[in-house]
Amino acid sequence: MKNYADLWVGYGERKANRDCEHLKKIRLSGAPESDCIVKNAVKELKNGMKAMLDAEPEIVFGEAAAPVAVTDGKSLRESEEYRITICDDALSLEARSGAGILYASFDLLRTVACERDVRKAYAEGKTVRPSNPLRMLNHWDNMDGSIERGYSGESFFYVDNEIVIDERTRDYARMIAAVGINAVVINNVNVKQAASLMITDRYFDKLAELGRIFAEYGIRLFLSLNYASSIEIGGLDSADPLDENVIAWWKEKMAEVFGKIPTLAGFLVKADSEGRPGPFTYGRTQADGANMLADIVKEYGGIIIWRCFVYNCRQDWRDRKTDRARAGYDNFMPMDGDYHDNVILQIKNGPMDFQIREPVSPLLGGLRRTNQMLEVQIAQEYTGHQIDVCYLIPEFKEILGFKTYCSESRDTVADIVSGETFGSRYSGIAAVTNTGNDFNWTGNYLAGANLFGFGRLSFDTELSAEQIAEEFVRMTISQDDEVVRTIVGILLPSREIYEKYTSPLGIGWMVTPATHYGCSVDGYEYDRWGTYHRADHLGIGVDRSDKGTGYALQYNEPNASIYNSPEKCPDELVLFFHHLPYTHKLHSGKTVIQHIYDTHFEGLEEARKLAETWDALKGKVDDAIFDNVRERFERQLFNAREWCDQVNSYFFRKSAIPDEKGRQIW
Ligand code: GCU
Numbered sequence: 001m002k003n004y005a006d007l008w009v010g011y012g013e014r015k016a017n018r019d020c021e022h023l024k025k026i027r028l029s030g031a032p033e034s035d036c037i038v039k040n041a042v043k044e045l046k047n048g049m050k051a052m053l054d055a056e057p058e059i060v061f062g063e064a065a066a067p068v069a070v071t072d073g074k075s076l077r078e079s080e081e082y083r084i085t086i087c088d089d090a091l092s093l094e095a096r097s098g099a100g101i102l103y104a105s106f107d108l109l110r111t112v113a114c115e116r117d118v119r120k121a122y123a124e125g126k127t128v129r130p131s132n133p134l135r136m137l138n139h140w141d142n143m144d145g146s147i148e149r150g151y152s153g154e155s156f157f158y159v160d161n162e163i164v165i166d167e168r169t170r171d172y173a174r175m176i177a178a179v180g181i182n183a184v185v186i187n188n189v190n191v192k193q194a195a196s197l198m199i200t201d202r203y204f205d206k207l208a209e210l211g212r213i214f215a216e217y218g219i220r221l222f223l224s225l226n227y228a229s230s231i232e233i234g235g236l237d238s239a240d241p242l243d244e245n246v247i248a249w250w251k252e253k254m255a256e257v258f259g260k261i262p263t264l265a266g267f268l269v270k271a272d273s274e275g276r277p278g279p280f281t282y283g284r285t286q287a288d289g290a291n292m293l294a295d296i297v298k299e300y301g302g303i304i305i306w307r308c309f310v311y312n313c314r315q316d317w318r319d320r321k322t323d324r325a326r327a328g329y330d331n332f333m334p335m336d337g338d339y340h341d342n343v344i345l346q347i348k349n350g351p352m353d354f355q356i357r358e359p360v361s362p363l364l365g366g367l368r369r370t371n372q373m374l375e376v377q378i379a380q381e382y383t384g385h386q387i388d389v390c391y392l393i394p395e396f397k398e399i400l401g402f403k404t405y406c407s408e409s410r411d412t413v414a415d416i417v418s419g420e421t422f423g424s425r426y427s428g429i430a431a432v433t434n435t436g437n438d439f440n441w442t443g444n445y446l447a448g449a450n451l452f453g454f455g456r457l458s459f460d461t462e463l464s465a466e467q468i469a470e471e472f473v474r475m476t477i478s479q480d481d482e483v484v485r486t487i488v489g490i491l492l493p494s495r496e497i498y499e500k501y502t503s504p505l506g507i508g509w510m511v512t513p514a515t516h517y518g519c520s521v522d523g524y525e526y527d528r529w530g531t532y533h534r535a536d537h538l539g540i541g542v543d544r545s546d547k548g549t550g551y552a553l554q555y556n557e558p559n560a561s562i563y564n565s566p567e568k569c570p571d572e573l574v575l576f577f578h579h580l581p582y583t584h585k586l587h588s589g590k591t592v593i594q595h596i597y598d599t600h601f602e603g604l605e606e607a608r609k610l611a612e613t614w615d616a617l618k619g620k621v622d623d624a625i626f627d628n629v630r631e632r633f634e635r636q637l638f639n640a641r642e643w644c645d646q647v648n649s650y651f652f653r654k655s656a657i658p659d660e661k662g663r664q665i666w
Helices: 036-053 073-080 098-113 118-122 167-178 193-199 201-215 244-260 286-300 324-335 393-401 413-418 445-459 465-476 481-491 494-501 559-564 571-577 592-615 623-655
Strands: 025-030 058-064 082-086 091-095 126-128 134-138 183-185 220-225 264-269 303-307 343-348 372-377 427-432
Touching: 025 036, 025 098, 036 058, 036 098, 036 167, 073 098, 082 098, 082 118, 091 098, 098 118, 098 126, 098 167, 098 465, 134 372, 134 445, 167 201, 167 445, 183 427, 193 201, 193 220, 193 244, 201 220, 201 244, 244 286, 264 286, 286 303, 286 324, 286 343, 324 343, 343 427, 372 393, 372 413, 393 413, 393 445, 393 465, 393 494, 413 427, 427 445, 445 465, 445 481, 445 623, 465 481, 481 592, 494 592, 494 623, 559 571, 571 592, 592 623
Parallel strands: 025 058, 025 091, 134 183, 134 427, 183 220, 220 264, 264 303, 303 343, 343 372, 372 427
Antiparallel strands: 082 091, 082 126
């Protein structure tokens, strides 16, 4: 018995498609039988079909195609494209690489697992090209086994500063490949202690093995890099990117690293951020730092993914000019066009830090001559710690669909990160992952929908949040239509509900400092991180208009004018952009204060309904899943009540304006 769940690669018995003729023989064409990814695809098809339909398909091989030379994001997407058709004698899976065959196989397995009619699904032929070149997970796992912002146990990669490779590692690779992930960063962006030694002899063998396992599922291995390695492990006294000695040290180091870990695809770097070292120390730019490393790894086909999370985290509260929201744009826009072509800037979806509601970062749609990657977070750091149910795919859909007005057409975030808008050399989407060594991988079983969903969405941005939720439930919990409808009905509104009982109207934060779970309205107000809400007895919000910090003007028109005006700004973001009196009327017709009261009471009530809905599933879903989610709901309700009480009391006492409906506010 495994000590972890199989989730969507478990494949229990299925009723539909049992008599389907087309599943007797499957023809794989375009990639050679000897390809190690193809071999894994064959294994998946045989085992999966046998488990679901009690019949192993005959696998035959068609012609091989000329492989695509992968030199950039566009050719990577071409190489991963696949086509599934029904032929007279077989079901045909065609691609131009092993990865394409693997994705086609998982497509077919998903169809059977969801009990969709195979004939109908492929009658007209189905061709799929991944929406994004890089579809990546970022682990914030530390080598001592802890996980920064991890809510589902410890790391399954590391125990006591050793890298662990076992059956779970392989199943992890299968599981994420099955939803289309093709790149993974396996260590925390904050590279400290033992993690700094990842690029030394101490870990090369294990990393090479890990890289091989990933590669057999089409997954590229990346490492987070300590920018100050030349000092910390090289014994130099500098990490100046323009210093000859530093450059020489890195050249030698990278030759060694890529020699020892042949599958290594590159590095993720958090520099000059929250105390991490970087080029600013030497009066150099972010581009200087990124380009120095990129030039060196280029000959190994390496990529440098450089994070834009650079801001002053020691802002004095009296300083109303400095605005953390501005920082990404201010630090990175001036060098647009200077980053070399194997550098990708990785940009958090919003200008702050993964709050339940933020505007889209103006760097997305600002930068035009730079490779860009979107970073989202499925680890529920600010969204309920995988205790509260918060299905994030609707949020990611909004972000991807956001019109940046950076060009006449194809101007959404999805267009930009797919590489289409600017013909970028590399691009994609990364998610800070929510996995750990818990039995069910993600703590709350329902948080698995975010892992599944992120992969599916990054592979195919056209999918709806509902389709994805439904697939998740059918593949991992139940095929019963009523159960599926019920659980999808819990997932879909859950983000909006979480938003309702937490911080209002886009202001964000109000979480307990450091842990980021639970309510503390003023917690960050008296801290140094630049995340103020500026509430007083008259009003609340941060003036980021042209009269305030000017952040709103970082957007392209018409977004800049819309955000700049309290009348035009959408309600859900209005306190992010404007400081408003509690009596200000929103588009909804409510005042700010009444909106706060109403949404908090509603959010609590709706969370209660979700929990009741779940309760009614007793006996209809697996007991272990039922109990796990039920226990989380109990904690969620406690949390929601705390938030509701504290936020409402706080604003009642600040404003002295009573609730129109006379409900109990302490
Ligand atoms: C947040 C988070 C940190 C993390 C950082 C980052 O601030 O709380 O734990 O290191 O983001 O993204 O680098």
